[in-house]
Amino acid sequence: MADVTAILSIGQVAERTGLSVHALRFYEQEGVFVSPVRRGPGGRRVYSQDDVDWLTVCIILRASGMPLPALRRYADLVRDGAGNEGERLALLREHHERVTGQMGRLAQCLDLITFKVGLYEDLLDQDRREAEPDQRRPSGGGDVPASAAGTSARP
Amino acid sequence: MADVTAILSIGQVAERTGLSVHALRFYEQEGVFVSPVRRGPGGRRVYSQDDVDWLTVCIILRASGMPLPALRRYADLVRDGAGNEGERLALLREHHERVTGQMGRLAQCLDLITFKVGLYEDLLDQDRREAEPDQRRPSGGGDVPASAAGTSARP
DNA sequence: GTAGGAGCTAGAGCCGGCTCTAGGTCAACC
DNA sequence: GGTTGACCTAGAGCCGGCTCTAGCTCCTAC
Numbered sequence: 478m479a480d481v482t483a484i485l486s487i488g489q490v491a492e493r494t495g496l497s498v499h500a501l502r503f504y505e506q507e508g509v510f511v512s513p514v515r516r517g518p519g520g521r522r523v524y525s526q527d528d529v530d531w532l533t534v535c536i537i538l539r540a541s542g543m544p545l546p547a548l549r550r551y552a553d554l555v556r557d558g559a560g561n562e563g564e565r566l567a568l569l570r571e572h573h574e575r576v577t578g579q580m581g582r583l584a585q586c587l588d589l590i591t592f593k594v595g596l597y598e599d600l601l602d603q604d605r606r607e608a609e610p611d612q613r614r615p616s617g618g619g620d621v622p623a624s625a626a627g628t629s630a631r632p
Numbered sequence: 633m634a635d636v637t638a639i640l641s642i643g644q645v646a647e648r649t650g651l652s653v654h655a656l657r658f659y660e661q662e663g664v665f666v667s668p669v670r671r672g673p674g675g676r677r678v679y680s681q682d683d684v685d686w687l688t689v690c691i692i693l694r695a696s697g698m699p700l701p702a703l704r705r706y707a708d709l710v711r712d713g714a715g716n717e718g719e720r721l722a723l724l725r726e727h728h729e730r731v732t733g734q735m736g737r738l739a740q741c742l743d744l745i746t747f748k749v750g751l752y753e754d755l756l757d758q759d760r761r762e763a764e765p766d767q768r769r770p771s772g773g774g775d776v777p778a779s780a781a782g783t784s785a786r787p
Numbered sequence: 788g789t790a791g792g793a794g795c796t797a798g799a800g801c802c803g804g805c806t807c808t809a810g811g812t813c814a815a816c817c
Numbered sequence: 818g819g820t821t822g823a824c825c826t827a828g829a830g831c832c833g834g835c836t837c838t839a840g841c842t843c844c845t846a847c
Contacts, residue, residue: 488823498824499806507804511775519813521824534744534775541741545804555775562759565775566752573745576738583735586696589689590728597721604717620666620689620710620720643793653794654836662834674843676794700834788847795842801835812825817818 484517485524494532501532508549509535511556541576593620639672640679649687656687663704664690666711696731748775 491498505514505522511531517523531552538548551568554561646653660669660677666686672678686707693703706723709716 486823487825497806500804502826503805519824520826521813531775537741537744539804541738541745562752562756566749566756569745569749569752573742573749576742576745580735580738580742583696583731583738586692587728587731587735589692590696590724590731594721594724594728597717597724600717601721620686641793642795652836655834657795658835674794675796676843694834790847791845793843793845796840798838800837803833805831807830808828810826813823814821815823816821 483526485526485529487522487524490524490529490532494529494536496532496536504532504535507545509545509552511552538572541572542579543572543575547572638681640681640684642677642679645679645684645687648684649691651687651691659687659690662700664700664707666707693727696727697734698727698730702727 485493487498487501490496491501494501496504501522504510510528512528514528515523515525535548538551539545543551547568551565554565554568640648642653642656645651646656649656651659656677659665665683667683669683670678670680690703693706694700698706702723706720709720709723
């Protein structure tokens with residue numbers, strides 16, 4: 478546990494979290510921080526390592542699609558301290574579901590995309606092969622010019 | 633291949649794609665359709681089954697995070713017909729990467745979330761068990777009230 | 788013949804999540 | 818003592834992707 482009380486400026490925090498200073502102020506305003514951001518001389522924001530740690534969690538939650546209101550709610554719960562762990566768990570489980578759901582949907586989408594990539598690869602392969610003296614074969618690719626579809630995609 | 637020339641109103645297409653009529657007009661305006669949407673008597677939009685098929689693909693691409701400009705570009709290529717399959721393949725591959733990348737990132741995020749869910753489950757489990765006459769054990773849960781991190785937390 | 792419902796266009800509005808601007812303070816350096 | 822650079826606040830702006838509104842045209846049914 479080193480340097481827990483490290484004191485960082487907004488610029489430093491921006492640098493090490495990858496967030497912009499704008500975003501940091503915005504997050505603060507949105508109530509995403511667990512403890513109110515302290516102020517140093519001249520009213521400047523002063524961040525601790527804990528703040529950065531919390532932000533790191535926030536960034537991950539955001540990256541996985543947690544909306545800001547949920548993030549704020551989570552922060553509220555943590556801020557309120559012990560006693561609401563059930564609620565926190567519920568919130569995290571909800572998000573867990575959101576993420577697995579999204580991953581499932583993406584996997585499905587990926588199937589189609591992979592399939593189409595395969596079609597076009599085959600098609601181009603074939604074209605290449607036809608360029609050499611060999612047999613030719615009229616080829617229906619992935620997305621035919623639309624009016625002639627019907628036989629097109631779908632595995 | 634049944635009823636390829638089926639003629640559908642915007643309302644019907646909205647109903648069977650799940651898009652709103654607004655979105656359909658918006659997509660048209662954005663050039664997402666491969667063939668210009670035909671018009672029936674009174675200037676009303678008339679859609680074919682092909683249009684619906686194409687929309688289904690669009691919906692999947694959108695759901696996997698393809699931006700509208702890319703979708704439009706793809707439609708442009710398909711509209712231009714044979715000869716640009718290489719470009720289409722490139723576009724699809726790019727999107728394929730985007731999606732796998734996103735899935736990877738989500739999987740990472742999910743790790744954290746799963747971990748935290750586990751922590752809170754354990755914590756609550758323990759609390760439950762402590763309610764019965766048994767041994768107690770001070771536990772560092774998930775997100776301590778932030779300023780007191782490192783040490784204290786849960787009584 | 789009039790009421791209802793679906794459609795049309797052009798354009799405004801909204802939401803989430805930042806991002807940027809204007810105008811100012813403050814401390815440090817040359 | 819002037820410039821620079823990091824920071825401050827309040828509030829406007831932007832982007833993507835829709836969504837909604839206003840005001841109109843049709844068609845059908847009562």
